[in-house]
Amino acid sequence: MQKVTGEIRPSNIPEALARLAANPRVLVRRGGAPRPGGKCVVYWMQRALRAVDNPALDVAIEAGNTLGLPVIIFFGVIPNYPNANLRHYHFLQQGLRDAAEDAAARGLGFVVRCAPDNNLEAFLEEVQAALLVGDENPCREPERWRSVLAKRLKIPYWTVDADVVVPSRVFNRSFVLLHHFRPHLQRELPRFLVAPSKIESLHAFKPRKKPASFDLAQDITAGFTKLDRSVQPVDTFTGGTHAAMARLRSFVRHDLARYDETRNRPETAGTSRLSPYLHFGNIGPLTIALAVEQAKAPSEIKAKFMEQLIGWRELAVLFVRHEPHYDSWECAASWARNSLLEHAGDPRPYRYSFDQLERGETHDELWNAAQRQMVRDGWMHNYLRMYWGKKILEWAPDPATAFDWAVILNDRYELDGRDPNGYAGIAWAIVGKLDRPWFNRPVFGLVRTMTANSFARKFDAAAYIRQHSPAD
Ligand SMILES: Cc1cc2nc3c(=O)[nH]c(=O)nc-3n(C[C@H](O)[C@H](O)[C@H](O)COP(=O)(O)OP(=O)(O)OC[C@H]3O[C@@H](n4cnc5c(N)ncnc54)[C@H](O)[C@@H]3O)c2cc1C
Incomplete structure (x- = not known):
């Protein structure tokens, strides 16, 4: 497991907050007593971008109620979020508008700050936060930010595993196959698949002077000099x-x-x-x-x-x-790695460059249509994602390159890219992760194959290709 530094058991938490800290969703990254005379509880919103049905925000509100303090939500816009482009920021901004509206309706403060005023630690001082509550994100960089922050802060810092039904620490391990995971999951679901109680702030945020907040009618990406603006927003999905x-x-x-x-x-x-x-x-x-x-x-x-x-x-x-190597072929199990290496020299009847794949210029019209759906709509259907990944393995020079290319394309164009599901899906398609060995085949070795003939017979492939035609 990626190490969570600064983890402190709930024992050094003041009595009044101990019940909240004992919630299995909560990780106390920095313990101790809230800042004496603190003026608010801050919820650092990042992964869980919503002001309703949000277990992390609910913990912040309950802590605020216990301490007799209002809650302020803080969102610091990061100009160089890993692999984010204009399409992603556009969707993000739409979501921020809804969150601001929903927060106001619940009597919560909502502050968005863009660079150079987006520093969370400076904000915590500015508003004299008593306690910081945040959300969780298992991906490498966001987890690193949280660990670094926990070491630097002087006030308590808790994170809440808000974006899964069963908090991941309940399992504290990964599973090789879904059917290994299923019984563990079934055991936990009755405890966690329950409607949350309605939690409202007892101390509305009504400061004499409101902290400055970015006007969400303006573009949050204005002034981002290094942003990739070539990947345009889509109108197939509205964020929020x-x-x-x-x-x-x-x-x-x-x-x-x-x-x-x-x-x-x-x-x-x-x-x-x-x-x-x-x-x-x-x-x-x-x-x-x-x-x-x-x-x-x-x-x-x-x-x-x-x-x-x-x-x-x-x-x-x-x-x-x-899995520290979740986004590269290094995550392959030994059966898959050995077998893919054994087949590394197999003839590959079709080979394409990264640029050809990105432009959807292969001999396979179904694959090209799937690629176009992703590029134009910011989303691809699951059934095609499986096929799309398998074919990249077949057409790239080697499995390591196939993995890298799939991650780049997926993270660049999918609105849901840069996500654990994407890394797991690509690992499933290319290195047989979360899958079992199949029959030995050229190029794929023991990794499961998908052929156009058997696959395209199961649905109306011609209709799908028409829907995502080049002329569209
Ligand atoms: C190569 C490849 C790449 C993928 N990349 C991504 C990605 O970047 N982001 C992403 O969210 N999903 C990804 N997936 C998983 C899956 O394809 C999508 O989650 C699904 O297509 C989303 O459509 P939906 O919301 O209509 O799903 P629905 O069928 O409506 O399912 C509801 C939800 O269940 C989850 N889900 C469904 N199928 C899967 C699955 N196979 N694995 C994990 N969760 C699943 C998703 O969160 C989904 O939104 C990928 C799969 C593969 C094989």
């Missing part, structure tokens, strides 16, 4: 909690009952398309799971959906938390 909730309602009402049939039909819009909202934390998995649980649909179909939303998604989070 309000759009996420509308999409969830529509999915539950119209599509859920047919999910088992339509989820493998990329030419239909049969899946929830909630992944960008989950990635940006505009909606939490618990909110989705509870809505699905309460929906009118056959129980086996609901179970199928939950297996994706909780089973596969949380398996991916555990993979990234516990």
Whole structure:
């Protein structure tokens, strides 16, 4: 597991806060007593970008209520967030507007700061924060920021695992296959798959002088000199909690009952398309799971959906938390690595450069259409993502390069890219991670293959290609 430094057991927490710190979602990264005379509790919003249904914000509010203090949400816009481009920042800004509105409705402060005023530590001094509560993110850099911060701060700092149904530390390990994970998950779900209690701040944020906040009518990326603006925003998805909730309602009402049939039909819009909202934390998995649980649909179909939303998604989070090489071929299990190396010299009838792949210029019209869907819409259907990854392994010079190319393309164009699900999905496609050995085949060795013939017979591939045609 990536080491979480500064972890302090709840024992050195003042009595009044001990109950909150004992919540299995909470990690006390820096313990001790809140700042004497502190004026507020700050929630540092980063991964869980929502002001409703947010377990991290709820912990901040409960701490504020216990200490008799208001809560201020702080969002510091980072100009060089790893691999983020204009498309991602645009979606992020849409989400910030909803979060600001929802925070105001709950009597919470909401402050957005852009560089050079985006320093969290300076903000904590400015508002005389008593305690800092944040969210969690298992990816490398965000986890490093949290660890570094914990060492530098002088006030208590807790993080809350808000974007999974079952907090990852409950398992404290990764799993090789979904069916190994399933019984552990099933054991924990009754404890965590429950509606949260409604928590409201008892101390509304009403300062004499409001801390300065960036005007969200303006562009948060103005002045970013190094931002990749070549990847343009898309109109297929509007960021934010309000759009996420509308999409969830529509999915539950119209599509859920047919999910088992339509989820493998990329030419239909049969899946929830909630992944960008989950990635940006505009909606939490618990909110989705509870809505699905309460929906009118056959129980086996609901179970199928939950297996994706909780089973596969949380398996991916555990993979990234516990695998330091989650985004490179180094994460391959030895059976996959050895077998891929044995087949390294196999003839590859088709080879493409990175640029050809990026432009969708291969002999395979279905693959090109999938690539175009990703580039134009900022999202690709799951069924095609599997095929897309497998073909990159077949056409790249070697498996390590295939892995790198898939990560670059996925993180660049998908709105839900730069996410544990993406790294796990690519590791599944290219190095057989979270999968078992299959039959020995050229190029793939024991890693599962997918051929266009068998795959494209299962849905209306021609319709999908038409929907994502070059002329579109
Ligand atoms: C090569 C490859 C790359 C992928 N890249 C990403 C990525 O960058 N970001 C991303 O979120 N997902 C990724 N996935 C997983 C999956 O394809 C998407 O989560 C899914 O297509 C999102 O569409 P949806 O929201 O309509 O899913 P639905 O079918 O409606 O499922 C609901 C939710 O369950 C989760 N889920 C569904 N399928 C999977 C899965 N196979 N693994 C993990 N979680 C799943 C997602 O959070 C999804 O939003 C990738 C898969 C592969 C094979």
